[in-house]
Amino acid sequence: MTRRLQLMSGLIAATLVSAGAPAIAETLTVMTAGDQNMVDYVNEYLAPKFEADNPGVTVQAVGTGPGDAGSQMIYERLSASAGAGAQADVDVAVVHQKMAGQMVNEDLLASYRGDIDTGSLVSRETADNALGTNVHGYVMPMFHSQTAIAYNPALVESPPKTYDELVTWVKDHSGQFGYNGIKGGMSGVSFVMGWMYAFTDDAKQLMNGPFDASISSDWADALAKLKDFNQNVVFTPGNAGTLDMLNRGEIAMGPVWVDMFYTWQSDGRLSPDLKLALIGPGMPGQPMYYVVPASAPNKDMAEKFIAMATTPDVQAEGIVKRFNWYPGIDAQYVQSKLDPETWNKLFTDVTPDDLATKGKPFPIASYFDEILEAYEKNVTN
Amino acid sequence: MRLAEAWRWLPRAIVLALLFFVIFGPIANMLLWTVAEKWYFPHKLPLEYGFAYWQRVFAPRGGAIESLVNSAMIACGTVVLSLAMAVPAGYALARLRLPMRGLLMLVFLMPQAFPNLPVYINIARLFYGFGLNGTYVGVILVHTTHGLMYAVWIASAAFAALDRELEEAARNIGAGPVRTFLTISLPLAAPGILASAIFVFLESLDEFTGTFFVGAPVVKTLPLLLYTATAGGNYQIASITALILLVPSIAFMFVVERFIRADVLARVGR
Amino acid sequence: MRQRLLGFALVFPALATIVLLFAFPLTYSIAGAFRAEGVWTLANLAKAYDLYRSDIVFTFLIVGVSALLIASFSIAIGGYLTLGSSPTAISALRWLYRWPLFIPFIVAGQLMRTFLAKNGLMNNVLTEVGLLTPIQTVSFLDWRGIVITFVWKQTPFVALLVAGAMASLDRSMIEAARNLGASGPRILFEIVLPQVRQTLLVGIILSFVIMLSVLSVPMMINAQSPTMITANMAFRINAYGDYGVANALGLISCVMTGAISWIYLRYGIREGGRP
Numbered sequence: 034m035t036r037r038l039q040l041m042s043g044l045i046a047a048t049l050v051s052a053g054a055p056a057i058a059e060t061l062t063v064m065t066a067g068d069q070n071m072v073d074y075v076n077e078y079l080a081p082k083f084e085a086d087n088p089g090v091t092v093q094a095v096g097t098g099p100g101d102a103g104s105q106m107i108y109e110r111l112s113a114s115a116g117a118g119a120q121a122d123v124d125v126a127v128v129h130q131k132m133a134g135q136m137v138n139e140d141l142l143a144s145y146r147g148d149i150d151t152g153s154l155v156s157r158e159t160a161d162n163a164l165g166t167n168v169h170g171y172v173m174p175m176f177h178s179q180t181a182i183a184y185n186p187a188l189v190e191s192p193p194k195t196y197d198e199l200v201t202w203v204k205d206h207s208g209q210f211g212y213n214g215i216k217g218g219m220s221g222v223s224f225v226m227g228w229m230y231a232f233t234d235d236a237k238q239l240m241n242g243p244f245d246a247s248i249s250s251d252w253a254d255a256l257a258k259l260k261d262f263n264q265n266v267v268f269t270p271g272n273a274g275t276l277d278m279l280n281r282g283e284i285a286m287g288p289v290w291v292d293m294f295y296t297w298q299s300d301g302r303l304s305p306d307l308k309l310a311l312i313g314p315g316m317p318g319q320p321m322y323y324v325v326p327a328s329a330p331n332k333d334m335a336e337k338f339i340a341m342a343t344t345p346d347v348q349a350e351g352i353v354k355r356f357n358w359y360p361g362i363d364a365q366y367v368q369s370k371l372d373p374e375t376w377n378k379l380f381t382d383v384t385p386d387d388l389a390t391k392g393k394p395f396p397i398a399s400y401f402d403e404i405l406e407a408y409e410k411n412v413t414n
Numbered sequence: 415m416r417l418a419e420a421w422r423w424l425p426r427a428i429v430l431a432l433l434f435f436v437i438f439g440p441i442a443n444m445l446l447w448t449v450a451e452k453w454y455f456p457h458k459l460p461l462e463y464g465f466a467y468w469q470r471v472f473a474p475r476g477g478a479i480e481s482l483v484n485s486a487m488i489a490c491g492t493v494v495l496s497l498a499m500a501v502p503a504g505y506a507l508a509r510l511r512l513p514m515r516g517l518l519m520l521v522f523l524m525p526q527a528f529p530n531l532p533v534y535i536n537i538a539r540l541f542y543g544f545g546l547n548g549t550y551v552g553v554i555l556v557h558t559t560h561g562l563m564y565a566v567w568i569a570s571a572a573f574a575a576l577d578r579e580l581e582e583a584a585r586n587i588g589a590g591p592v593r594t595f596l597t598i599s600l601p602l603a604a605p606g607i608l609a610s611a612i613f614v615f616l617e618s619l620d621e622f623t624g625t626f627f628v629g630a631p632v633v634k635t636l637p638l639l640l641y642t643a644t645a646g647g648n649y650q651i652a653s654i655t656a657l658i659l660l661v662p663s664i665a666f667m668f669v670v671e672r673f674i675r676a677d678v679l680a681r682v683g684r
Numbered sequence: 685m686r687q688r689l690l691g692f693a694l695v696f697p698a699l700a701t702i703v704l705l706f707a708f709p710l711t712y713s714i715a716g717a718f719r720a721e722g723v724w725t726l727a728n729l730a731k732a733y734d735l736y737r738s739d740i741v742f743t744f745l746i747v748g749v750s751a752l753l754i755a756s757f758s759i760a761i762g763g764y765l766t767l768g769s770s771p772t773a774i775s776a777l778r779w780l781y782r783w784p785l786f787i788p789f790i791v792a793g794q795l796m797r798t799f800l801a802k803n804g805l806m807n808n809v810l811t812e813v814g815l816l817t818p819i820q821t822v823s824f825l826d827w828r829g830i831v832i833t834f835v836w837k838q839t840p841f842v843a844l845l846v847a848g849a850m851a852s853l854d855r856s857m858i859e860a861a862r863n864l865g866a867s868g869p870r871i872l873f874e875i876v877l878p879q880v881r882q883t884l885l886v887g888i889i890l891s892f893v894i895m896l897s898v899l900s901v902p903m904m905i906n907a908q909s910p911t912m913i914t915a916n917m918a919f920r921i922n923a924y925g926d927y928g929v930a931n932a933l934g935l936i937s938c939v940m941t942g943a944i945s946w947i948y949l950r951y952g953i954r955e956g957g958r959p
Contacts, residue, residue, distance in 0.1 A: 069643035096642030113538035217907035273647025281803040282455035301452030502694035510691035527941040536709030620788035
C-alpha cells in the first residue's frame with residue numbers, strides 16, 4: 034500500500050512541478066489550419082530556414098485541423114484570449130478567407146503588410162478582399178488553391194468541360210459522381226457555388242456584391258435543378274471522403290482541392306492515373322492567409338517570419354516546387370525563379386488560361402451564407 | 415470421445431472466428447496502413463510497403479516521443495485527480511442520504527452530455543482568466559472534468575453494491591467509520607474503481623479539443639501532434655498514431671490488473 | 685444532519701471542479717441558445733427543430749439501436765466468460781474482446797471508413813473468399829456504419845463492467861442451479877442478469893452519453909442528412925458561425941441524455957437508495 038502511495042505521490046509531484054514550467058524564451062508559435070502538409074511545410078522547410086537565419090529562435094508549429102473547422106478553432110482561441118484580456122499564444126496564424134474576414138471585423142489582427150518589404154509583391158484582389166471584407170494590410174496570401182473536378186480517365190472517356198455537360202454525364206452515369214454536399218468539406222461547397230455561378234444570372238453580384246437579400250428568389254430554378262441532380266450522385270463524407278472514394282474506384286468523378294489531390298497522389302493514396310478538369314463557367318478557389326494576432330507576443334519576429342515566407346525564392350522552392358500549390362504572391366516574381374519544367378507541372382491538367390478564365394473567387398460572405406441556407410432549406414429538406 | 419469433443423468445439427470455433435474477424439478486421443486494416451506507402455484501387459492490398467511514414471511521425475522536430483510521454487503523464491495525473499475526488503464523492507452519493515442525489519449525479523454527466531464544441535470558446539476564456547492556459551495543471555483539470563463522469567458514476571455503483579452486512583460487522587466489533595471505510599469498503603469496491611481508472615486514462619490519452627484550447631502551444635500531447643493528419647484523411651499517420659497510443663494504454667491496463675487479485679478484471683458490483 | 689454535511693463535504697471537491705470549470709462556461713452556451721441578435725428568444729430552438737428535426741430523431745434511433753446491441757453483446761460476452769464450459773475458449777474470448785477499447789474514436793471512424801466501404805477491406809476479403817461477387821458488394825457507409833462503429837467501440841467498455849460484476853457473484857448459487865439441471869442461458873437470464881442489472885445500466889447510460897457526444901464518427905462515415913446532431917452542430921459553427929443554433933442543438937442533446945439518465949436514477953432510487 035505504501036509503495037502505491039509513493040508512486041502516486043511521485044506522479045502528482047512531477048506533474049505539479051512541470052505545471053509551472055515557463056515557456057522557452059524566443060519561441061515563435063505558428064498555428065495553421067489546413068491539412069498536415071501545411072504543418073509539415075512549417076516544420077520541414079520554413080522553420081529550419083528561419084532558425085538558421087535567426088539563431089536563438091525556435092519555431093514551433095501547431096496544426097488545428099483541416100478546413101474551416103481548423104480556422105474556426107484558431108478564431109475561438111484568439112477570441113477567448115482577447116475576451117479575457119490576456120495575451121495571445123500565437124505569433125503567426127494561417128487561416129482561410131472567411132475566418133480572416135471575421136477576425137478583421139472583430140479587431141483580432143494586427144496590420145502588418147505595410148511593414149514588410151514583400152508586401153508590395155502581391156497585387157491580386159485576394160490580398161485586399163476576403164469574401165467581401167476589406168482586409169488590406171492584415172493578410173499576406175500564403176498560396177492560392179483551386180477546386181476542380183477529378184476524374185478517372187479509364188471510366189470517363191471525355192471529361193465534361195462545363196456544368197451543363199456534367200449534368201448530362203451524371204444523368205447517363207448515375208452513381209458515378211460524388212461530392213460531399215455542403216457539410217463536411219469545402220470541395221462540395223465550392224461545387225455548389227460553381228453551380229450557382231453557372232445556373233443563375235447573378236454570378237457577378239454573388240462574387241462582388243452589393244448584398245441584396247431579395248435576389249435569392251431568383252435561385253429557385255437552380256436549386257430545383259440541383260435537387261434533381263442530387264438524385265444521381267453519391268454523397269461522400271468530406272474532402273478526404275471524396276478522394277477516398279475516387280481512390281477505391283467507387284466513384285469516377287468528384288470535386289477536389291487541387292493541392293489536396295496532388296498531395297494524395299504523391300503520398301500514394303491516389304492512383305497516379307487520375308486527372309483534373311476545371312469546368313466552366315468556373316469553380317471557386319481561395320488563398321490561405323498569413324495573419325498576425327493583435328496581441329501576439331513576438332510581433333516583430335512574426336513579421337520577419339512572414340516576410341521570409343513570402344519572398345520569391347521561398348515561394349518558388351517551398352510552395353510551388355515542394356507542394357504543387359499556386360503561389361501566394363504574384364506569379365511573375367515566382368516564375369522567374371523556377372525552371373520551366375517545374376513551373377509547368379503546376380499546370381499539367383489546369384492550364385494558366387483555364388485558371389485565368391475559370392478560376393473564380395467564392396461569393397461574398399453574406400451571399401455565401403445565403404446560398405448555404407438556401408441549399409439546406411430547398412435541396413436537402 | 416475425441417470426435418464428440420471436436421463436435422462441441424465447432425460452434426465455439428465458428429463464433430470465435432467470427433468475433434476475431436469482426437474485432438480484428440478493422441484493426442488489421444489499421445496495421446496494414448501503418449506500413450503502406452502506396453495503396454489504391456484496384457489493388458486489394460498495399461502496393462508498396464515501407465516505414466516512410468514512421469520516419470515522418472518520429473521526425474526530430476516533431477517531438478513525438480516527448481508528446482507521447484506528456485500524454486501518458488497527463489493521463490496519469492488525470493486518473494489520480496479524478497479518483498481522489500470521485501472516491502469520496504461516490505461513497506457519499508451511494509451511502510449517505512444526500513438530498514437531490516439524482517440531480518448531483520446528472521451534474522457529473524454534464525461535461526459529456528452537452529457536446530463540447532460550442533462550449534470550448536467559453537472554457538478557454540475562463541482558463542485565460544485564471545491564468546491556467548498553457549499549463550499542465552490546466553490540461554489535467556480539463557481532462558478531469560470529463561473523467562469525473564466515469565469515475566463518479568462507476569465508483570458510486572461500486573459502493574452502492576457493497577454488502578452492508580460486512581460494514582456493519584466491522585462497526586459492531588468497534589472499528590470507527592474511517593477505519594471501516596479504509597479496510598472494508600474501499601478494498602471491496604476497489605476493482606470497480608480501478609476499472610473506471612482505465613476509462614479515465616484512455617479518455618485523457620485521446621483527448622484533443624480540450625487540450626488544444628487550454629494547453630496548446632506549450633503543452634504538447636500526441637493527439638495535438640497528429641490530429642491534423644488524422645482528421646485530414648492521412649490514414650498512414652492516423653494508424654501509426656493509434657498504434658503508438660496502444661503502448662501506454664495496454665501498459666496502464668496491465669498495471670491496473672496487477673492491483674486486482676481476481677483473475678477477471680473488474681468487480682463492479684461487489 | 686451531520687451525515688448530510690459530511691456527505692456534501694465529500695462531494696464538494698468533485699462538484700466544485702465541474703461547476704467552476706464546466707457548468708459556469710456552459711451557462712453562457714445555454715444562454716446563447718436562447719439569444720439571437722441581442723434579445724431573448726426561442727428562435728434558435730425553432731430553427732434547430734425546423735432544419736434538423738429528422739436528424740434529431742435519427743440520432744436518437746441510432747444511439748438507441750446501438751445501445752440495445754451493445755447491451756446484448758455485453759451480456760453474451762459476460763455470460764460466456766462467467767458460465768462458459770471451455771477454459772480455452774474463455775481465455776481466447778477474454779484476450780479478444782478488449783481490443784477496440786484502445787482505439788480512439790477518431791481513428792476508429794477512419795478505419796471503419798476504409799473497412800466498410802463498397803470496395804473496402806471487408807468486402808474485398810469476402811470477395812476473395814468467394815462469399816460475394818464484386819457486383820453484390822454493398823457500402824455500409826451510412827447509418828449502419830455509424831451503428832457498427834459505435835457497437836464495435838463501446839461493447840468492450842460495457843462488457844468489461846458487466847463481466848467483472850458477474851465474476852464477483854456468489855458462485856454457489858450458479859453451481860446449485862447447474863446441479864438442478866438448468867441450462868446456461870437460463871442461469872444467465874434468471875440468476876446472473878438480475879444481480880448485475882445495475883452495473884449494466886450504468887454502462888449503457890455512460891455509453892449513451894458518449895455516443896451522443898462523438899463528432900468524429902458521423903463526420904467520417906456519414907456527414908450527409910440524415911446525420912447525427914453533433915455533425916450539425918459542427919456545421920452550424922464552422923459554416924455560419926451560428927453559435928445560437930449550435931447551442932440549441934446541444935441543449936436538445938443534453939435533454940435527451942438527461943431524460944434517459946433520470947429514468948434510471950428514479951428507478952434506482954425507488955429501489956431504496958441504491959443507484
